[in-house]
Amino acid sequence: MATFWFQKTHEYIAEIDGDYRVGISEFAAQELGDITFIELPEVGAAIAQGESFGTVESVKAVSDVYAPVDLEVTAVNEELADEPEKVNADPQGDGWFIKVKLSNPSQLGALMSKADYDAMNKEAG
Amino acid sequence: MDATTKKTPLYDTHAKLGAKMVDFAGYMMPVWYPTGIVKEHLAVRNSVGIFDLTHMGEFFIKGERAFDFVQHITCNDVRKIGNGGVQYTLFPTPEGGVVDDLLVYQINPEYYMMVVNASNIDKDWAWVNKHNDFGVELINSSDRYSLIAVQGPRCEEVLAAAGFEDVAYDHPFTFRRLKRGGKRVYLCVTGYTGERGFEIIIQNAGAQPLWDDLMAAGAEMGLTPVGLGARDTLRLEAGMCLYGHELDDTTSVMEANLNWTVGWDKDFLGKDVLVRHKAHGTDRLLFGLVVEKKLGSPRPGARVFAEGTDVGVVTSGSYSPSLDKNIAFCYLRPAICEAGRELAVEVRKKQVPATAVKPPFVRHRLFEHKY
Numbered sequence: 001m002a003t004f005w006f007q008k009t010h011e012y013i014a015e016i017d018g019d020y021r022v023g024i025s026e027f028a029a030q031e032l033g034d035i036t037f038i039e040l041p042e043v044g045a046a047i048a049q050g051e052s053f054g055t056v057e058s059v060k061a062v063s064d065v066y067a068p069v070d071l072e073v074t075a076v077n078e079e080l081a082d083e084p085e086k087v088n089a090d091p092q093g094d095g096w097f098i099k100v101k102l103s104n105p106s107q108l109g110a111l112m113s114k115a116d117y118d119a120m121n122k123e124a125g
Numbered sequence: 126m127d128a129t130t131k132k133t134p135l136y137d138t139h140a141k142l143g144a145k146m147v148d149f150a151g152y153m154m155p156v157w158y159p160t161g162i163v164k165e166h167l168a169v170r171n172s173v174g175i176f177d178l179t180h181m182g183e184f185f186i187k188g189e190r191a192f193d194f195v196q197h198i199t200c201n202d203v204r205k206i207g208n209g210g211v212q213y214t215l216f217p218t219p220e221g222g223v224v225d226d227l228l229v230y231q232i233n234p235e236y237y238m239m240v241v242n243a244s245n246i247d248k249d250w251a252w253v254n255k256h257n258d259f260g261v262e263l264i265n266s267s268d269r270y271s272l273i274a275v276q277g278p279r280c281e282e283v284l285a286a287a288g289f290e291d292v293a294y295d296h297p298f299t300f301r302r303l304k305r306g307g308k309r310v311y312l313c314v315t316g317y318t319g320e321r322g323f324e325i326i327i328q329n330a331g332a333q334p335l336w337d338d339l340m341a342a343g344a345e346m347g348l349t350p351v352g353l354g355a356r357d358t359l360r361l362e363a364g365m366c367l368y369g370h371e372l373d374d375t376t377s378v379m380e381a382n383l384n385w386t387v388g389w390d391k392d393f394l395g396k397d398v399l400v401r402h403k404a405h406g407t408d409r410l411l412f413g414l415v416v417e418k419k420l421g422s423p424r425p426g427a428r429v430f431a432e433g434t435d436v437g438v439v440t441s442g443s444y445s446p447s448l449d450k451n452i453a454f455c456y457l458r459p460a461i462c463e464a465g466r467e468l469a470v471e472v473r474k475k476q477v478p479a480t481a482v483k484p485p486f487v488r489h490r491l492f493e494h495k496y
Contacts, residue, residue, distance in 0.1 A: 033145070033156075033354065034163045036444040037421045039473070055473055057421055059162040059444050060354050062473065081419060088161070 004092065005108055006117035007068045012092060013100070013111070021096040024056065024065060027121050029091040032058040035084045040076040040097055047071055049107060054097065056087070069107040071100035133179035134271055134332040142350055149353060150243035152180040157352040166358050166446040168349035169318050170487075173277035175339055176351050180243035183270045183326060184253060185236070188261035192234040198256050199229060200378055200399065202388025208233050211298045211315055214386055215378055216252060217395030221402070222374040223381075224252050226366060228315060230300055238311065240272075240326070242368045256394060271332035275339060276322030276359075278490070279346045284323060286342035287335075297321070297491040306331055317356060319363030319489040358443050361452060364413065364484030370425060370441045371411055371454050380407045380456065409437060409456040413484040414470055415448070420477040422451040427471040429455050429479070436461045439470065445486060452486045453479075 002016045010028035014021045029035065037057035047053045052064040053073070076098050080086060087095035102108070112120065131152045139146060144155035155177065157165060168174045186194060195203050201214035210231050216224035225245040230238040241249045250265050257263060275283050284292045289312065295301070300313035308331030316322035327335055340348060357367070366372050371381055378387060379402035387399055416423060423442040428435050442453035453470070461468070466481040 031145075034161045036163075037418070039421065055421075057444075059358060059446075060156070062422075062424065 004114050005068065005111035006114065007066070007111055008120070009066050011065055011068050013068045013108070014092065014096075020071075020100050020102060022053075022068065022071070022098050022100055023096040024087065024091055025117070026091050027117075029088050029095070032056060032061060032063065034059050035087045038080045038084050038087065038097070040080070041073050043073050043075060045073045046103070047073070049104075065097065068111055069105075070103035072103060073098050074101050075099035131180075131268075133177055134329050135177045135179065135273075135336055138333065138336060139177065139350075144350070144352060147353075150180055150246075152243060154180055155350070155352040157354045158350050160349060162352070162354040162358060163446045165349055165351040165355040168347065169277045169320055169351060169355065169359055170447055171278070172347045172349070173275060173279040173283055173343060174349045174351035174355070175283075175336070175343065176274040176276065176356060177271075177336070178274050178324070178356075179271040179329075179332065181272050182241040182243060182246035182249065182265070182267035183272075184239040184241065184250070185264040185266055186239065186253075186261050187236050187264070188259070189235055190259040191237055191261050194257065194259040194261045195229060195237050196388075196391055197259070197393055198253060199227075200388060200393055200395070201229070201386045202391050203229060203231060203237075204391075205388075206231055206298070209299050209301065211300055211313060215372075215383065216249065217378055217393070217399065218374065219395045219398065220374075221377045221395070221398035223368070223372045223376055223378060224374070225249050226368055226372055228313075230311065230313070232302070238326075240324075244369060269329060270326050271329050272324055272326050273332065273335055273339065274316060274322060274324045275343070275348070276316045276318045276351075277320050278493070279348075280320075280322050282346050283339060283343040283348055286345070287338045288342075292323070295323075306334055310335075317363070317365055318359040319365070319485060319487060319491075320359075321491055321493070355446075357441075358446060361441055361443055361454065362445050362447055362485065362487040363489060364454075364486060366411070366454075367441060376456075377402055377407060379403060380409055380411065382411045406459060408458070410459045410462050411440075411484075412437075412455055412457045412462045413482040413486060414439070414442075414453040414455055414468065414479040415482050415486070416451040416453070416470060416472065416477060416479045418444070418450050420451070421472040423453040423455075423470045423472055423479070427453075429457060429461075429471075430469040430476060431461050431466070436468070447487050454484065457481070 437457035
């Protein structure tokens with residue numbers, strides 16, 4: 001069972017069987033359109049909350065992605081290099097960006113629940 | 126969307142199709158549909174796509190000296206076309222810039238239509254009026270006409286199925302005037318994709334029935350609604366300029382490699398500068414770059430380098446769905462414009478390898494009939 005937290009800039013962090021994954025939300029993937037390129041950090045990189053850890057490029061736009069919490073990268077989704085379209089197909093599943101270790105787990109409490117995040121997008125809609 | 130943003134007659138149709146709408150040049154336009162830019166793009170290359178381009182502007186020029194006026198204000202020589210002919214041309218400025226690029230349609234030598242860029246309608250309107258020393262009547266019909274384009278190798282099949290007659294005989298860069306449902310239609314064999322295609326200019330009240338007829342007729346051919354996103358990737362692959370990127374008030378027709386549009390045997394506004402550019406060359410020329418897919422796409426403003434020296438700047442850049450690589454238009458020093466030359470370009474603040482190519486990036490197929 002996965003638990004998702006979101007932040008305003010449309011990244012999520014998900015806890016799945018004790019592992020944490022970071023990626024971009026379904027809403028963000030839809031807004032960006034066809035994704036053609038993803039740049040991800042090195043394994044071992046330490047990234048502070050709010051810092052950019054990579055870029056997502058769609059046909060029409062380039063966006064930075066920001067760490068939702070202080071984290072250390074334990075794995076990157078290597079498949080995205082050849083198949084960036086996986087992010088469009090399943091952003092909150094197979095299209096995850098990085099697996100991470102949390103440096104400061106209490107930061108999760110300040111992120112949005114799925115319900116709050118959906119409500120934010122609807123309001124902005 | 127602010128209060129002045131205009132909706133085309135097809136706005137609700139796009140909304141129903143689930144299009145992502147953006148404010149483009151003051152019009153709410155579909156940038157892509159749920160199909161996505163890449164599939165929309167490939168539909169036009171491999172089959173056929175339909176576009177709402179109602180934001181484009183339409184001017185009419187009437188009068189005994191309409192021919193003289195068009196010859197004066199545009200750089201191409203309208204004597205190259207006859208009645209029913211269409212010509213790509215530009216409004217050059219005496220300072221060596223470009224007011225806009227456009228298509229001119231000769232109904233007869235006393236009656237022309239011009240189709241101009243949406244983003245330049247007001248500027249163009251002021252320009253043509255300012256230079257009307259010929260007593261012609263100028264009519265801005267931009268708000269009265271809609272434009273629906275059908276582009277791709279199966280375009281004739283769609284039009285024939287929708288009841289347009291004799292489309293197999295239509296030739297690129299010609300147009301016909303006809304009536305459909307009592308509404309005036311300009312059926313133009315033109316486009317901005319490099320593929321065979323039609324652009325149908327119709328009075329607003331006829332736009333919705335025409336779209337519906339084409340969609341119904343084209344269902345069998347896989348007719349796909351295409352947004353402005355894929356329109357841009359298609360024109361970039363085809364090596365066609367976009368005003369505001371490759372062309373603006375400071376770029377000369379010669380720098381943009383559009384010397385083929387210059388009527389050297391006639392006089393026109395802004396000719397002197399172009400004659401000088403022809404004789405002495407220019408400091409920069411429009412050229413192309415190809416970058417491997419995994420390195421990312423160069424974007425407008427990115428600098429281009431040859432052996433560490435800054436030699437130019439990117440004006441348009443995107444992923445190319447047809448090539449599965451990244452492509453870009455750039456202004457380079459003329460000495461650098463050599464196909465196959467290895468260069469470097471900035472992608473997200475890093476320099477990556479790029480290969481110089483002479484546009485178009487994808488071959489035009491206007492004359493390859495399938496119908």
